Amino acid sequence: MICPHCGNETPEGHYCGYCGARLTASANRNPARRGSAYAANPHQSVYQPDVISTFFPHLNPARTRLFGWILAGLAVVIFALGFARFVPISTVLAALLVPLLYLAYFYVVQVYEDEPAWVLGATFLIGAILGLVATLLLYRSVISGQSIFVRPKPSHVLLVGVGVPLLAQALMLVGPLILFFARRQRFNDMLDGLTFGVASGLGYAAAESIVYSWLLITGLAPALGDPSSLALRTIPLALLKPLLYAGTTGLICAALWLRFDRTPPTREMSALTSLPVALIAAILGMIIPALGVTLYGGQWLNILWYAIPLLGIILLLRQVLHVGLIDKARSVGHGGTITCPHCHQTVADLPFCSNCGIAMRSISKRARVPVTAGAPAETATDRTSADTIPNTTQPDTTDTTPPPDQPTEGHDAENA
């Protein structure tokens, strides 16, 4: 069939294999943009602030759920350890939770397949080392201005609320920028930028958290009193701060890589995906929580100060990734047929799965195994039992008859 959006002849299915536009009816007002089907995980909306599918875009749906449960489960364990007053161990685990999960993600999906793992490791380590050095150097300056019951001095507010976050953001970009200038020929995808930015941000956040919590980790500060207050402090430490740092750095890097992606866009790209917007959003995302906790801090307020900017950063990051995957679509496969790791249907190896609409660039190379002639589709990938998901709603692409509730002229209905 001919796609009405890009004009290419695309296999029958719910999505155009070339531009990713929705071809059958859906709730989308703009089927080409398909806001209800996130390009890296079409089961989710672009506006659904899902942490896993944003920061771990190469995971298939089953593993997205699995990683989500692991993250939530470990966060609960860390919270419980804090509540039980095991403050040193809960603090260390909180600082390392998301970085270790990211490492597990990198290992599971093998994002770069046979390409050197040290690239990502070095990016993480550069972020961690710079975080360690900067935090140690600034420790005395930051601590000497702390005040309780009295308003902090303006110089302290400027330092902790503006200067330190800006410096941190600049340092978190060092590792990815080295790769950008030195190895962009090899790592030229927007998702590469996201991966490096997230790794660097997580390294920096882990180092900063460990240095700032050192007195608690070593037991030199008292850890008595109300156990809920000891548990509450693990939430920003384990989840909010690392994800915020990873989000702001990943956002800038994704926008930077997207800006210099030579693939011509299929349509005019949204201003939300531009590099200046990403920079402004990341700077605000770093400064707002720092200023908030410095001027109007508190156990619950600290969580809010970090959670609200994080929500905004995640939504913007999803927008950048979605638009980048849709509007700069390009084929990355071998041109044959492939078993889609997302919906497990055998489809043409085009930029998008014509059945579920996932952007094939968001699938790890390891999962892009061509279907060999005569081999059953289910064995074409290295699919495990954990990957198995029931596919009751997605028809096989060989069946060109639309589902009963979907009219053939779906895109016309959407446009109407």
Added chain:
Amino acid sequence: MQRMRRRLPLLFGLLAVALVAMACGAEAALPPQQPAATPCVSNCPPLVGYSSPMKLLSTDHFSFYYSSPPWSVDSQDSSSATLLHDSDYGTISAQFFAVSVRSGTSADALLSSWTRQNLDSSQFAGLQDEGPVNGAEIGYVRGAGEQYAAVVNQPNAPNVPIYIQIMASTQGTSGIVFAAVSPLDPNKPDPTNPRQVRSNAYDQLVNSLSWL
């Protein structure tokens, strides 16, 4: 490269285990705190105060003297005054508040009500009541006092311990509350550190106060 990639998680895993083990065993491995060396062990005279000139601060309800430096006035109005003292570990604050009380209100009652209203436990992690301040008095008027320990809990700043000492005295329908917040542990003074608040620094402030 394949081997390298497989070893990377192992290395990070070992690093994580080492950090966790360090966190578990760090307290036990720390050397015991040695008491500060001082020639006097009991019934000691007060330490020599600051040699800087004394300044008078007056409000409608009280006046007191303070040494400047190290103390500086952060703010004052008709019923309160706040002094600050920089240290390497954070700002030390000492505050006086004049409050009106019903005739016959005890210092204990004033202390309790003021603490309940002003000591917001959500500001800290692990706020712990460390017991009464023995011999509490303000301007030589007998009162009551309580001390607390907690940890400053800001995700973007060092989690340092702080020690809060609050005293209250009443005289007729007047009451005065003194609140000092310090990152320095009063139970482990280090007289060799010239930037540490001296153990009698609060006494100097409190004892010089005159009720107006």
